[in-house]
Amino acid sequence: MSRSRKLHRLSNPDTSERRAQRMLFRHLRDDTNANRGRMAKRVRELQLLLEMDPVEFEGLIARLMEAMGMKVELTARSRDGGVDVRGIDTDPFRGGNVIVQVKRYRDTVTPSAVRDLYGTLQHDQAATKAVLVTTSKFGPSSHQFVSGKPITLINGAELVGLLKHHGFNEVFAAAQFGADGAEAAGAEAVGEEAAIEVAAEPARLLLHWTGEEEYDIAALVCQGNRALSDDHLVFYNNASTPDGSVRLVTGYGDANACLMVDFDALPAEADRLVVIAAADTENHPDASMAGFAGPALILEAGADQDAAIVHLADGAGTNTAMRLGRFDRDAAGDWDFTPALAGYPGGLRQAVVAYGLEVDDDEPVAAP
Incomplete structure (x- = not known):
């Protein structure tokens, strides 16, 4: 044929x-109970990331970048213009020098934070692209701002997905269970931890x-x-x-x-x-x-x-x-x-x- x-x-x-x-x-479409259960689990997963020590969280992002094939360097805190991690993407077609900023936020990241990172990228002689990673989410104006610019925005849901995709499931093992060791109930968990803004996956x-x-x-x-x-x-x-x-x-x-x-x-x-x-x-x-x-x-x-x-x-x-x-x-x-x-x-x-x-x-x- x-x-x-x-x-x-x-x-x-x-x-x-x-x-x-x-x-x-x-x-x-999810039925209400199933959707609540998934929402509750995502809230617990993001809560685990929010509770991490800042240095430990930056190290986790660096290990994720290494698992994605990059050469990574953690920057000295408060000495690199807000850049937390530097990486070299060795892909011959899409590679380059990447600067990464991480924000363990509960609320939506403000557009000013995105603009500040772009300013850092423009003044960095080595970097060719920038990534902003958060445990929360970004608003439409932030997405509009980065359109056509060498900046990638990764929200909390995408971060969880990337970590699981690259084998970091142990980070979220505790999210399966409540404080008493039993599997947590969906609706109650959402009500207790609803302060975290959960981005759509x-x-x-x-x-x-x-x-x-x-x-x-x-x-x-x-x-x-x-x-x-x-x-x-x-x-x-x-x-x-x-x-x-x-x-x-x-x-x-x-x-x-x-x-x-x-x-x-x-x-x-x-x-x-x-x-x-x-x-x-x-x-x-x-x-x-x-x-x-x-x-x-x-x-x-x-x-x-x-x-x-x-x-x-x-x-x-x-x-x-x-x-x-x-x-x-x-x-x-x-x-x-x-x-x-x-x-x-x-x-x-x-x-x-x-x-x-x-x-x-x-x-x-x-x-x-």
Whole structure:
């Protein structure tokens, strides 16, 4: 079977196959008790981080960075412009010198703290990017400020997820139990510790493929078949939507690419999220999707939930970008995933035009 025929067959699955795929990626709403239980556990997990000694907490962040493949140096306290940890990301494509500031906050981090870190980054001759890590969360204005800047914001829920993802589960062992050693009750725990602001835990959308070729992952936040705006295209030159609901991230060593998606925080008018893979034709003009073999999308909806996986068709040498599928919001507010494969000979640029965004040059765009 040729790749083009395989692509066509998988883009038009039969009814039973489509139903299975949609159910696999369905976001089911939690019932009240289950949601309270998860909320209570997250409050207890963040409480453990808040109770850590400041030096111990900074050391934990440094060990997390090392587990993510970085070379790390803890800075002398109060002597490095508010920088707590310095790291060197050795990734040949996305690496650089990273400065990290950690804030063990209960309340939302103020935008001024984010702006101060950006000022530190601008005056640091060695640093190429900055990361602000907190046990609480960030507001929309902070996400808007860092859009297009080399700054990453990691909230409490994401920090817990990263720590668990990289094997630091022992940090949260006590969160499973109450003071008497018995498993803590959900509603009571939430009531006792509700002072902690718990950020929503975003889903991790991981993209895997085999082979040595490099591909980019992109996402379009849409209303129907039209992107909301230029800023709602997330790709290598725009790593986040203005509100931070969709972000392109690194640090997941077992994935070729990763998107963080907070489905609950997507704009109210958005009812579709389109996922695209693209070859790097800017740096490699002869690149194509031919090496995009054995691709799979994995949805990790939360640290305590089972992952869902769907296998997709191989890419074709006639295309330089490929739509992998889309999430659609139904009338009840749930999100369903549909593998909707399509090839784009004109690359990511052609896919962008197909969803209503304009391009700067006058080159013709081929039909998909």
